[in-house]
Amino acid sequence: MVESLLLYKIKKYLRVIILVILILAYLSPLYWIFTTAFKTRSEMFANPFYLTQVTLENFEEAARYGAFDAITNSVIITVGGVGLALVLSVFAAYAFSRYALRGKNILMFYILSTRMMPPIALVIPIFMMFQKFGLKGTYAGLILMYATISLPFSIWMIKSFIDDIPKDIDQAAILDGHSLTYVLFKIVIPMVLPGIVASIVFSAITIWNEFVFALLLSGINTRPTSVLLSSIRGERGFNWGRIAAIEVVYILPIIIFVFLVQKHLLRGLTFGTVRR
Amino acid sequence: MKLSGRSFKNFISKHPAWFMVLPSLLILLALNIFPLIWSLGVSFYKFNLIIKEPLRYVGGQNYLELLTSPEAWDRFIKTGAYILISMLIQLVLGFSLALLLAEEFKGRRLLTTILMIPLMIAPVASALFFRYLLDYNFGPINAILEKLFGIRIYWLGADPSPIFGLPYALISVILVESWIWTPFVMYLILAGMGAIPSDLWEQAEVDGLSFWYKLRYLILPYIKPMIALILMFRLMDSLKTFDTVYVLTAGGPGTTTELISVYIYKLAFIEWDFGSATALSYLVIVLVIFMTNVFMRYLILKRG
Numbered sequence: 234m235v236e237s238l239l240l241y242k243i244k245k246y247l248r249v250i251i252l253v254i255l256i257l258a259y260l261s262p263l264y265w266i267f268t269t270a271f272k273t274r275s276e277m278f279a280n281p282f283y284l285t286q287v288t289l290e291n292f293e294e295a296a297r298y299g300a301f302d303a304i305t306n307s308v309i310i311t312v313g314g315v316g317l318a319l320v321l322s323v324f325a326a327y328a329f330s331r332y333a334l335r336g337k338n339i340l341m342f343y344i345l346s347t348r349m350m351p352p353i354a355l356v357i358p359i360f361m362m363f364q365k366f367g368l369k370g371t372y373a374g375l376i377l378m379y380a381t382i383s384l385p386f387s388i389w390m391i392k393s394f395i396d397d398i399p400k401d402i403d404q405a406a407i408l409d410g411h412s413l414t415y416v417l418f419k420i421v422i423p424m425v426l427p428g429i430v431a432s433i434v435f436s437a438i439t440i441w442n443e444f445v446f447a448l449l450l451s452g453i454n455t456r457p458t459s460v461l462l463s464s465i466r467g468e469r470g471f472n473w474g475r476i477a478a479i480e481v482v483y484i485l486p487i488i489i490f491v492f493l494v495q496k497h498l499l500r501g502l503t504f505g506t507v508r509r
Numbered sequence: 510m511k512l513s514g515r516s517f518k519n520f521i522s523k524h525p526a527w528f529m530v531l532p533s534l535l536i537l538l539a540l541n542i543f544p545l546i547w548s549l550g551v552s553f554y555k556f557n558l559i560i561k562e563p564l565r566y567v568g569g570q571n572y573l574e575l576l577t578s579p580e581a582w583d584r585f586i587k588t589g590a591y592i593l594i595s596m597l598i599q600l601v602l603g604f605s606l607a608l609l610l611a612e613e614f615k616g617r618r619l620l621t622t623i624l625m626i627p628l629m630i631a632p633v634a635s636a637l638f639f640r641y642l643l644d645y646n647f648g649p650i651n652a653i654l655e656k657l658f659g660i661r662i663y664w665l666g667a668d669p670s671p672i673f674g675l676p677y678a679l680i681s682v683i684l685v686e687s688w689i690w691t692p693f694v695m696y697l698i699l700a701g702m703g704a705i706p707s708d709l710w711e712q713a714e715v716d717g718l719s720f721w722y723k724l725r726y727l728i729l730p731y732i733k734p735m736i737a738l739i740l741m742f743r744l745m746d747s748l749k750t751f752d753t754v755y756v757l758t759a760g761g762p763g764t765t766t767e768l769i770s771v772y773i774y775k776l777a778f779i780e781w782d783f784g785s786a787t788a789l790s791y792l793v794i795v796l797v798i799f800m801t802n803v804f805m806r807y808l809i810l811k812r813g
Contacts, residue, residue: 245614252609258621263626265649278647321536321554324529325675332526350545353773353792357783358544358551384533411668413525442631444752457632459812463756472656473641480638484630491629492762 266484269477278473289477293508300479302454303461307483310447310457311440314379318436319429322379322387327417329388331403343385351423352445360449361460370452378446383436390435394428395421434494458483552788558781571788581789583764584772588674589608591768592747593692595683596740602687603694603739608724610695611702622701624692632689636753639685640665649673667762667780690746694739701735702728710800732809741804745797 267365268284269277270291272355328334359378360369368374403416411419444459451460458479464478554573555565570789575581611622642650643664651661666675705727713723751770754760760775762765767775769789777786 248609249614249616252606252620255606256624257611259688259691260623260626262635262638262642265642269641282649282652300637306666321533325533327528334526335531349792351770351773351793353749353751353770353777354548354794355541355544355785355789357751357777357790358547359540361547361783362540362544377536380539382535388533438629442629442633444631444755445632448755456727459631459752462631462633462637465637471641473647476641480634484634487630488626491625492622495625 238412244464248359254449266480267476269473270481273475291474292482293473294472295482298479299461300477300482303456303458303479304482306372306451306455307441307457307459310375310379310455311437313372313376314383314440315433315436317376318383318387319433320389322384322432323342323387323417323422325384326391326395327421330392331400356445356449360445369450370455375447375450375455375457378450379440379443382446383432383444385437387436389397390432390451391428394425396445398424420502427496430494434490436469438490441487511526525794548787550789551790554784556782556784558783565774571784572792575785575789575792577741581772584767585615587679587765587767588769590642590673591679591683591686591750592744594675595686596686596743598683599691599694599743600693600736600739604698606691607698607702608728610699621696624695627689627755628692632752633756636685636756639681640757641687643681649789665758665762667765667799676762678762678766682750682754682757682766682768685757686747689753690743694743695740697735697739698732701732705731737804737807741801744800744804748793748797 246332271287271289273286273288273290277479304356362438363369368377399420403418404421406416407413409470443460447460448463451457462476462479464482465471465479518805553566553568554655555562555567555571610617617688627722642648645651645661645663645665650664654660654662659722663677664681665678667678669675670677670680671678677737713727718727749770751774754768754771755774757768760771771785773789773793776782
């Protein structure tokens with residue numbers, strides 16, 4: 234009996250150790266991004282594995298290369314897109330949840346179909362439209378586009394949270410003589426805050442990372458970080474230190490975000506698969 | 510003016526729901542539905558921005574040309590090989606990780622959270638960095654290979670690899686995409702395993718069933734529908750693969766890694782042939798809808 238217990242414990246620890254090794258190996262590319270960003274140029278080629286001497290010169294060079302502007306653009310576009318999508322989707326989600334609107338089921342199908350659509354199919358006509366209306370290369374154009382992209386998912390996510398609140402609560406408030414605006418802002422929105430946070434998180438990550446639309450619809454002055462990264466080429470090959478420095482600034486907020494909002498991320502990831 | 514203002518207000522108070530949905534509807538109509546209809550229309554025209562000839566209606570000629578063009582078929586076959594191999598890798602790896610993470614232990618939550626990082630950072634950033642890792646001269650992967658086996662590999666070159674003779678560059682694309690997406694598969698499988706009733710688990714523990722027995726008769730039957738779902742999602746997303754290829758190889762060397770999305774991009778924004786590009790996009794959409802239907806039917810059958 235004691236022996237089998239010991240065996241069980243060994244097995245268990247062995248499994249955890251294997252798992253930890255696997256995951257460390259899996260995440261080693263991240264280790265390289267972070268160490269390379271702080272390496273001097275000479276050390277990069279002499280010694281690809283460790284970091285012995287910390288330098289910030291890569292970050293200085295990245296700033297000279299326009300990384301600061303690109304990050305600022307990313308922030309402007311992300312905040313704008315998420316904000317616009319949020320305002321629109323809260324109203325729409327409430328309407329879809331509380332009223333017998335026609336086309337409710339079409340919405341779900343629509344969300345699925347936007348996921349099926351290759352973005353490249355959508356970007357061709359929008360490229361033409363934006364050029365015609367002078368939206369190409371403007372923040373406004375990108376913000377509008379990204380709000381459109383996040384809208385279906387946001388609506389559905391927030392709607393699923395509003396569905397969980399009993400209808401009687403709003404009805405009681407309306408019978409008490411409160412207006413619809415009061416019900417929405419003072420009763421419903423505070424109760425679905427977790428859903429709103431989840432949809433903000435997902436929209437923000439999607440927009441921050443997006444590439445296809447950014448590549449074709451942004452201009453020289455509105456270019457976000459993803460486009461800057463894709464366009465980097467040194468005079469002779471790549472300056473990997475500089476790239477790593479830009480990448481660290483670009484992905485660090487996301488990594489911090491992952492730890493802060495892990496619960497919401499899991500809900501969003503399995504969204505539409507577990508929940509029906 | 511006053512009257513119409515009042516009737517507008519009247520309309521709002523009578524139909525508040527429509528008023529709340531309207532802004533979203535308009536924006537989706539303008540930037541999603543209308544463009545898609547427009548590109549469906551364009552796919553029946555000869556429309557090239559470089560050759561300044563007037564729009565010319567050609568019926569299904571764009572489609573016919575694509576379906577008979579060896580170039581387009583070649584891209585479809587490449588995409589197919591890419592999807593098959595990367596899905597296999599992701600499924601096997603994701604499933605193994607999920608099995609290792611299935612039982613509760615200290616630090617499990619931290620490990621599952623850390624695994625979310627590849628999924629959440631930009632594919633452009635990951636691909637660009639793998640370009641460094643896979644670099645022939647300076648990349649750490651070749652440095653490790655040289656130390657262990659004394660070999661160096663042109664990871665981003667066109668040389669055939671041992672895996673079905675596919676070029677190394679395509680294998681590298683598969684590698685990067687799998688690195689990004691394996692955690693996604695893992696999370697869905699973990700979610701599927703969560704549906705196994707806990708008393709069945711405990712019973713299996715008490716009975717001391719072997720691992721393979723548990724896998725075959727307990728886990729697999731429960732997560733079969735989830736696997737179908739994973740295949741469906743991964744299929745849809747893999748057909749859209751663009752960012753990683755664009756950054757890692759830009760479709761090259763030559764056309765070895767020109768997957769279907771990259772090919773559409775090239776048709777549209779390098780050759781400026783919008784007619785063919787939109788037609789090919791619609792062929793892809795039809796393909797996706799068809800395959801989604803097949804999976805959906807299987808899922809609905811499973812759910813009874």
